[in-house]
Amino acid sequence: MPEATDPAVWPTIILGSGPAGLTAALYSARANIKPLVLGGLQPGGQLTTTTEVENFPGFPEGIQGPELMMKMREQATRFGAVIRDVAAKSITGSAGSFTVTAGDDTYQTKTIIVTTGASAMYLGLPSEERLKGKGVSSCATCDGFFFKGKDVAVIGGGDTAMEEALFLTKFAPKVTLIHRRDSFRASKIMVERVLANPAITVIYNHEVAEVLGDTSVSGLKLKSTVDDSTQDLAVQGMFVAIGHRPNTDFLKDLIALDEKGYVIPHDITRTTTEGIFVGGDVSDHRYRQAVSAAGAGCMAAMDVEKYLGGQFESW
Numbered sequence: 001m002p003e004a005t006d007p008a009v010w011p012t013i014i015l016g017s018g019p020a021g022l023t024a025a026l027y028s029a030r031a032n033i034k035p036l037v038l039g040g041l042q043p044g045g046q047l048t049t050t051t052e053v054e055n056f057p058g059f060p061e062g063i064q065g066p067e068l069m070m071k072m073r074e075q076a077t078r079f080g081a082v083i084r085d086v087a088a089k090s091i092t093g094s095a096g097s098f099t100v101t102a103g104d105d106t107y108q109t110k111t112i113i114v115t116t117g118a119s120a121m122y123l124g125l126p127s128e129e130r131l132k133g134k135g136v137s138s139c140a141t142c143d144g145f146f147f148k149g150k151d152v153a154v155i156g157g158g159d160t161a162m163e164e165a166l167f168l169t170k171f172a173p174k175v176t177l178i179h180r181r182d183s184f185r186a187s188k189i190m191v192e193r194v195l196a197n198p199a200i201t202v203i204y205n206h207e208v209a210e211v212l213g214d215t216s217v218s219g220l221k222l223k224s225t226v227d228d229s230t231q232d233l234a235v236q237g238m239f240v241a242i243g244h245r246p247n248t249d250f251l252k253d254l255i256a257l258d259e260k261g262y263v264i265p266h267d268i269t270r271t272t273t274e275g276i277f278v279g280g281d282v283s284d285h286r287y288r289q290a291v292s293a294a295g296a297g298c299m300a301a302m303d304v305e306k307y308l309g310g311q312f313e314s315w
Helices: 019-030 045-049 065-078 125-128 140-147 157-168 190-196 290-310
Strands: 010-015 035-038 082-084 088-094 097-102 107-116 118-120 152-155 175-178 200-203 204-213 219-224 230-233 237-240 242-247 276-279
Touching: 010 019, 010 097, 019 035, 019 045, 019 065, 019 107, 019 230, 019 290, 035 107, 035 276, 065 082, 088 140, 107 290, 125 204, 125 290, 140 237, 140 290, 152 157, 157 175, 175 204, 190 200, 276 290
Parallel strands: 010 035, 010 107, 035 082, 107 276, 152 175, 152 237, 175 200
Antiparallel strands: 088 097, 097 107, 118 242, 204 219, 219 230
16 A cells, blocks of 8 residues: 555556565665565565575575565665565556556556566466475476485476476486376477486376375376376376466556567567566566576666666656
């Protein structure tokens, strides 16, 4: 909710509070551009659903995902960033005079940094939801190390699933790739690499009916898409690789998006609408790492600072 101390027009409003959004907030605040962060419905982004994070620089012993995001949040607010845990639902106006609607409130701003991220697509099973972070993951690069010496399964049939399966063979003695169809949609070269890898077993024409385990994954109940028969597969981890969905539904009439809904960046952080900048997973469907998102948030904030300095006498 807007407060009496709020400026009539914010210099910049940052949409999202994951690594990209909070880094953008930190850099903006330190540049004396007091930012308003509308943190979204999942403050902290995808890292709040991750347990141990060992690949973010500066934490040699690792750090819990929620703790990392809290530290980033505290650092941004220390320098003056204002954070409100609401999600933007619409944007109107143009450069220098945008109106952002969040809930029942509206905010005026000169610029916007979109860091709303992308949400991993899951299977939608109650057992899967219950075991997220306890053997269920959507990122092999993030979590693969924790499955060293354990058997795991990868769900999917595209290039991402192939890449995840191949990566996991660095840690897991056996990787089972499960696909609901009888052929993959992935590129030919990726399929060939998977089929040639002796550590990978493929199960076609099956889908996951249930994730087994009380406090951690102990197996999967698989259901045939051909005759509905079932079988149990003993694994200690399940990696869902059926894609990501960028959180951009409210932007589709405002800035250019690609066919999958990702923001199309121009000149690194700019968008097709003047005054709107972008950073992080909402425009990055390739890397999707906390550290790359943070770097993109830094660049977006620096570009906003330069833009404001060139367009307005005061912020």
